Amino acid sequence: MTSATETTPGSNAQRERRRRILDATIALAEExxxxxxQMRAVADDADVALGTLYRYFPSKIHLLVTALGRQFERAExxxxxxxxxxxxxxxxxxxxxxxxxxxxxxxxxxxxxxTRAFMFADASVVDEIHFVGMKLTAMITRAIDGTxxxxxxxxxxxxxxxxISDVWFTALMGWVTGRTPAEDVTKSVDVAVRLLLRx
Amino acid sequence: MTSATETTPGSNAQRERRRRILDATIALAEExxxxxxQMRAVADDADVALGTLYRYFPSKIHLLVTALGRQFERAExxxxxxxxxxxxxxxxxxxxxxxxxxxxxxxxxxxxxxTRAFMFADASVVDEIHFVGMKLTAMITRAIDGTxxxxxxxxxxxxxxxxISDVWFTALMGWVTGRTPAEDVTKSVDVAVRLLLRx
DNA sequence: TCCAAATCTAGAACGTGTTTCAATAATCAT
DNA sequence: ATGATTATTGAAACACGTTCTAGATTTGGA
Numbered sequence: 506m507t508s509a510t511e512t513t514p515g516s517n518a519q520r521e522r523r524r525r526i527l528d529a530t531i532a533l534a535e536e537x538x539x540x541x542x543q544m545r546a547v548a549d550d551a552d553v554a555l556g557t558l559y560r561y562f563p564s565k566i567h568l569l570v571t572a573l574g575r576q577f578e579r580a581e582x583x584x585x586x587x588x589x590x591x592x593x594x595x596x597x598x599x600x601x602x603x604x605x606x607x608x609x610x611x612x613x614x615x616x617x618x619x620t621r622a623f624m625f626a627d628a629s630v631v632d633e634i635h636f637v638g639m640k641l642t643a644m645i646t647r648a649i650d651g652t653x654x655x656x657x658x659x660x661x662x663x664x665x666x667x668x669i670s671d672v673w674f675t676a677l678m679g680w681v682t683g684r685t686p687a688e689d690v691t692k693s694v695d696v697a698v699r700l701l702l703r704x
Numbered sequence: 705m706t707s708a709t710e711t712t713p714g715s716n717a718q719r720e721r722r723r724r725i726l727d728a729t730i731a732l733a734e735e736x737x738x739x740x741x742q743m744r745a746v747a748d749d750a751d752v753a754l755g756t757l758y759r760y761f762p763s764k765i766h767l768l769v770t771a772l773g774r775q776f777e778r779a780e781x782x783x784x785x786x787x788x789x790x791x792x793x794x795x796x797x798x799x800x801x802x803x804x805x806x807x808x809x810x811x812x813x814x815x816x817x818x819t820r821a822f823m824f825a826d827a828s829v830v831d832e833i834h835f836v837g838m839k840l841t842a843m844i845t846r847a848i849d850g851t852x853x854x855x856x857x858x859x860x861x862x863x864x865x866x867x868i869s870d871v872w873f874t875a876l877m878g879w880v881t882g883r884t885p886a887e888d889v890t891k892s893v894d895v896a897v898r899l900l901l902r903x
Numbered sequence: 904t905c906c907a908a909a910t911c912t913a914g915a916a917c918g919t920g921t922t923t924c925a926a927t928a929a930t931c932a933t
Numbered sequence: 934a935t936g937a938t939t940a941t942t943g944a945a946a947c948a949c950g951t952t953c954t955a956g957a958t959t960t961g962g963a
Contacts, residue, residue, distance in 0.1 A: 516960080519910090544950060554912040556953085565950065624823045628882030664895045668871055671892075675870040683827030693870075696863045700900055715930080718940090743920060753942045755923085764920065 523561055525551040530572050534618035542569065542618055563629070569622030570633040576619065577640040580605060589648045594702045597648040599695055602673060605644075606690050609677070617681040624678060642666050649702070665701050672697040722760055724750040729771050733817035741768065741817055762828070768821030769832040775818065776839040779804060788847045793901045796847040798894055801872055804843075805889050808876070816880040823877060841865050848901070864900050871896040 529550035533542045544565055548558040562568040584601060591597035609616040626634055645666045646658050658666070676693040679685035728749035732741045743764060747757040761767040783800060790796035808815040825833055844865045845857050857865070875892040878884035 518959085522911095540949095543948090554914090555951090556913085557911055559951070560910080563951095621824070624877070625820070626881060626883075631883050634883060665899065667892070668867070668896045668899060671871045671874040671896075672867055675874055678823070682825060684825075684830050684833060693866070697867045697870075700864065700867060717929085721941095739919095742918095753944095754921090755943085756941055758921070759940075762921095 522551070522553055522557070526553065526558060526561055526568070527572050527575060530568055531576075531615065534569070534572070534615045535612060536614060538614040539569075539618040539621045541614070566622050566626050567630055567633065569619055570626050570630050570637070573619040573623055574633050574636045574640075577637050580608070581640040581644055584644050584647070589651060591648075591651070594649045594651065595698055597651050598645060598669065598698050598702065599691075601644055601648040602669075602694050602698075603691050606673075606677070606694070610680070610687050610690075613681075616677070620677055620681045638670070641670055645669060668701060669694065669697055721750070721752055721756070725752065725757060725760055725767070726771050726774060729767055730775075730814065733768070733771070733814045734811060735813065737813040738768075738817040738820045740813070765821050765825050766829055766832065768818055769825050769829050769836070772818040772822055773832050773835045773839075776836050779807070780839040780843055783843050783846070788850060790847075790850070793848045793850065794897050796850050797844060797868065797897050797901065798890075800843055800847040801868075801893050801897075802890050805872075805876070805893070809879070809886050809889075812880075815876075819876055819880045837869070840869055844868055867900060868893065868896055 526547060529547050530542055533546055533550065542565065544558060545555060547568070548555045551558070553561075558568075562571065589597045589600055591600050623634070623637065642663075646662065649662065649666070650656065673690075673694050676685070676690040680687055680690050725746060728746050729741055732745055732749065741764065743757060744754060746767070747754045750757070752760075757767075761770065788796045788799055790799050822833070822836070841862075845861065848861065848865070849855065872889075872893050875884070875889040879886055879889050
């Protein structure tokens with residue numbers, strides 16, 4: 506019995522601990538955002554010692570970015586199951602990003618916590634960051650292509666997806682830091698997509 | 705005698721203190737980046753008490769973002785004095801941003817400190833953030849227009865400038881956090897500018 | 904089953920951003 | 934000049950991320 510949660514390495518007890526830690530992280534983030542995710546609180550809620558928490562995740566940032574990865578993984582899975590509606594690449598990309606944005610905005614504290622961590626991450630978190638980037642790229646690329654057989658994305662596609670991601674991320678950041686209103690996120694992305702994917 | 709440094713309010717001694725604080729901040733940032741800008745060290749180097757430092761700047765983030773504003777103000781002034789070389793908007797924008805990027809990359813620690821602060825800033829720093837944004841917008845807009853009499857920027861212009869800024873900022877962030885190599889910053893921006901300003 | 908190695912626990916301790924407070928100094932209106 | 938108000942100082946204290954230590958506990962191989 507080595508694969509109740511699949512892939513993750515370690516003994517059963519260790520996978521359980523890891524799961525409890527990430528669950529506690531998300532729960533605390535949902536309640537109070539970045540500041541509420543305090544390492545002592547996470548350790549308590551997950552029923553592990555502080556030292557153990559640090560053995561699993563070397564910093565608060567690692568912890569949160571890993572949690573972000575788990576969320577994105579789920580989002581990407583879900584988006585993969587059904588076809589993206591819309592007649593043009595513009596419409597389809599906006600559908601995916603608009604939907605994702607709305608979902609994130611429904612959990613403002615959680616999103617604030619995860620986005621801030623992502624922003625503050627340094628080179629030591631490069632793998633987790635890259636993981637998140639890949640999931641996002643996959644979603645956008647699929648939306649651009651729509652029903653077409655999944656062709657290999659061209660250089661141009663990759664470049665466009667990259668720019669869209671950057672704009673989306675920056676806009677999201679403006680929102681989580683309280684600098685711009687919620688609607689502006691979707692608006693910014695829409696403008697960028699329009700400029701980049703002239704239909 | 706109320707205007708040796710112009711505009712800034714307060715008595716002479718207060719303007720002096722403020723200047724010393726910002727100078728100390730920049731000096732520490734140049735040496736060791738974000739982590740080296742420690743409030744106690746800033747206070748010491750500026751010859752003020754810790755409490756006084758906090759009376760002038762309510763947080764480390766305010767302090768650094770204000771310093772960033774001062775830097776951008778200077779950069780924008782300089783760029784305003786002479787004409788932007790280049791035959792197309794693309795060339796001119798890349799000239800300005802390429803040059804600014806290079807300048808920033810020559811002082812990696814300082815740039816890391818200021819960019820990180822900018823990233824982490826929340827709503828309470830909205831004025832300082834906006835100030836920085838305006839300086840950057842002004843520079844890019846001037847580069848797009850080139851020699852033309854300075855027309856009022858259209859909605860489209862503003863939107864394009866916004867997207868370029870976002871990409872530039874995200875790329876810069878990738879670099880200061882050690883996730884992407886220096887050349888990639890200019891490359892990313894170049895791709896975005898090419899996509900947005902088809903010559 | 905038993906031992907050695909790895910892991911986990913509880914808790915203290917440290918560093919740095921931030922707050923607080925009493926005492927002193929500077930400023931300003933009268 | 935004087936008293937009132939405000940600003941500055943020096944130092945202590947607090948909060949939270951992070952590190953460290955000494956002793957249990959678990960695990961995995963002989």
